[in-house]
Amino acid sequence: MNKQITSTQNTYIKELIQLKEKSKQRKKTQTFLIEGLREISLAIDGQYKIEKLLVDTSIISDKTLEKIIHSFTYKIDCIEISNEVYQKLALRGSTEGIIAVAKSKDLSLNSIQFKNKNPLILVAEAPEKPGNIGALLRTADAAGIDAVLIANPKTDMYNPNIIRSSVGCVFTTTIATGTSSEIINFLKQHQINIYGAALTASVEYQTINYTNASAIVVGTEATGLTENWLQNTTANIIIPMRGKIDSMNVSVSAAILLFEAVRQRQLSN
Known part of the structure; x- marks a missing residue:
């Protein structure tokens, strides 16, 4: 030096x-x-x-x-x-x-190239807290999924708090950002099933077959998914709550849903 x-x-x-x-x-x-x-x-x-x-x-x-x-x-x-x-x-x-x-890298949807013909994707709509985004990226890395798509991001993905809270998983995961409409169109163009975590008009998450190309979509803890997503899902899914409250931290919910999909895929191999 x-x-x-x-x-x-x-x-x-x-x-x-x-x-x-x-x-x-x-x-x-x-x-x-x-x-x-x-x-x-x-x-x-x-x-x-x-x-x-x-x-x-x-x-x-x-x-x-x-x-x-x-x-x-x-x-x-x-x-x-x-x-x-x-x-x-x-x-x-x-x-x-x-x-x-x-x-920085190009994080546009056009930059994504799937190696897996049946990709498993996590979509997070409008996550506000860098800590939640970091936790979602850690979950995605742990599950070994194909991509994380952030819809309507509130901050850039190279925010130092995201890097810190993801413990570097922002670098280990394929990431892209876009508007909800852009991501919905992208998923449909690639014939990827859309499963939205929602409280209404939902089926229990473990009843769905995730072995085909699948995107699991989570919204904010406060308001959930917007109508744009709810109107474009293949199915809405719900994690049954056994206690007094009706929601969990978004990264915990994403982990439960993703690891069920991973479990099914391992059994089908």
Whole structure:
């Protein structure tokens, strides 16, 4: 490393702080920050282009840094930063002293190519909380599904809180975003059955056959799915509630539905 930045007033560092804090800046520059060794490693595995590494040598060891640098197939630009600068850029205080600047990927529906002829997809309509989106991505990764589609997103997918709460699963899962209408048209064009999690006009989720191309659609915990989805589903499905309340956290519901689909597919093989 032959470059050092020690001041939080440095122009480049100010630009990176904007990347951390503002969706508009991430979209404009098509870049974003990744914090932490595991997250950076998953991004490399996910074929994300890393532009720079910023390292706080008071935290990260030479051995660990050397290992991550050797994982690149191209020469990576490394900048040493002071602990003061690192704390400005880091979202959490317990990470390993390394932050990457990465290029965004195309998350349009046109970018999706299914390897599986009967894909299993999770669709989330208008999720508001980055923590919920992160949890949904972790669920999708755990279930090994083919794609996650976010309808009418309230934030960009490279929001640092989504990256953090997904523990890097934003890089391990095929993701696309679009309007509800665009995603409905996409699913119909690909002859993918649409199963909407809904309280009304629903059948119990385990009575459905998910071994064909299937999309499981979940809405917000507050309002559920909009009419646009409810009018375009192959069937509406419900998880029977045995207690006093009528809903669960959206990522918990998605996990129950997805793993039932995965179970059926394993039995059919």
